[in-house]
Amino acid sequence: MQRDMKQWLRAMIDSDKKKTMPVLSFPAVQLMDVSVKELISDSTMQARGMKLIADRVDSAASVSLMDLSVEAECFGAEISVSEDEVPTVVGSVVSSLEEAQALQVPQVGAGRTGIYLDAMKKAVELITDRPVFAGIIGPFSLAGRLADVTEIMIYCYEEPDMVHTILEKATQFLIDYAKAYKETGANGIVMAEPLAGLLSPDLAEEFSAPYVKRVVDAVQSDQFAVIYHNCGNSTIRTIDSILSTGSAAYHFGNAISMQEMLPLIPRDTVVMGNIDPAGEFRNGTPESIRKATLELMEDCCPQYPNFVVSSGCDIPPMSKWENIDAYFAAVAEYYAR
Template identity: 60%
Template structure:
């Protein structure tokens, strides 16, 4: 039975306890005894990773891999894969308008995109106690991987028509990808748009938010939501544009202060963030993590629509004692808070 996600969003805001929803998937490899290379290569293993995390934690939702190489690989970009790290794109494939015009838009199912859709289908069948969210890249970040970061940043100034032509192709694929996840049984999708955090607010609207909005308008409804992720330091200055995407939930990285973000986010939109995934969750200690979680909850707890999360995808090598400390800190805060969650 499909879940009413509009109601789920309202329940998160109305909850008298803080809910934790970190971007947590890759660390499942240590519990499963497999490598990252093996995880990204099999749909059953990806689904099993999501199920493992769901069994190990009380996260508010189950989130699939934030592997931002999948979509670029579908377009033909070369991918570097290792046993221990998240895959990365190792070279650009377009640099001019002529290149973009020749670029074919792949069908969903090309490359590893088919594996990711199958993984969500299996996870959605087996995880019933919380929503299941698929992960995908955003249109500008995908374009940046196809053109490379330096190339696309220069093109935004010097060849905007080329960037828009490329974005029209990336968003066409991403709309179909989101719909494939929806058909597979996902309750929503996390759109990671990290490169948008490098743009000015004006360029963020022109080259990112307007295209993210197209995905939202295509896929989001009462039973399927879009969670928008921006981990850039300029996200605070882009709030109006980000909210304008229409995404039901917003997620911010640790480059920004959530206390600056929260007053600008409408109260009906949950805003998630933003414990440092590498510097704190991976490299910290259980004690330092508990302190960081407590401090963030104390700072942002007066906003009912605040939900605590990692600032971005938690690295594969993160110790599980640290991950458990994160959830324990949230639980302890809820247990000891005198007045609970208040406006």
């Protein structure tokens, strides 16, 4: 369903009682009694999982699978798939400038991107009471999965031309992929750029922000919002380059303090975060996640009306639903006061 997403974000800031927007999709495997391997391979199952979650929780929006292997797989990367963990990339496909120059940009729809696009088409038909966002990877994070996430940090210094060559091709693909999501009827994308969270301010300015901005400029509109996600620990130091991307909203992980981040963000821009996905959603208790959620909201909500509580990153597949339910109950408890 088409929506005015600028108005949606403004209304979120203006509301005295804000709905939370965690990155919540993979725990649908428990509701459907299926494996992660089955979920990532079936568009109908993905859409049904998103719908089941939307019916269960009072979230501000629905977010599709945050699978940061799917785009790299299209470029030829090998992935490791398990029954109950999010897929990961194994090894690299580029290790020299010559290989970067020879790297072919895949067609959108190749590999599992066709499954994920089809899932979004089905999801937007099923979920009509809130915006629906697609999850995609960011340019530098994709480049890192093609060149190895450790090695690319060295390449930024020693082989910058190679890194820029990979980034050009990654960005071209991501623009086309985001446009394809836009055509499905999605209301926006959550773009995950976590690897940039390990960069220095100068490197982030060179190797991440301008490429993210190109994606944002190509697809963002009044009806289609880009939410930038970065769960790295350098985001406070790189916030100027992050804001230069022009994204509609920003989402940060639990590696940083939201109390330190919020003063750096314009008051008319929505900022989301950052309850620990592993420590609380996956391995916490209903009591511990209630405490963490209420403390974060008490610290941030009164002073910053543009703050929306969320998970710090994608909630792991086997996170206990009693913890997820307790998180939503804590949000409701805070606003009921």
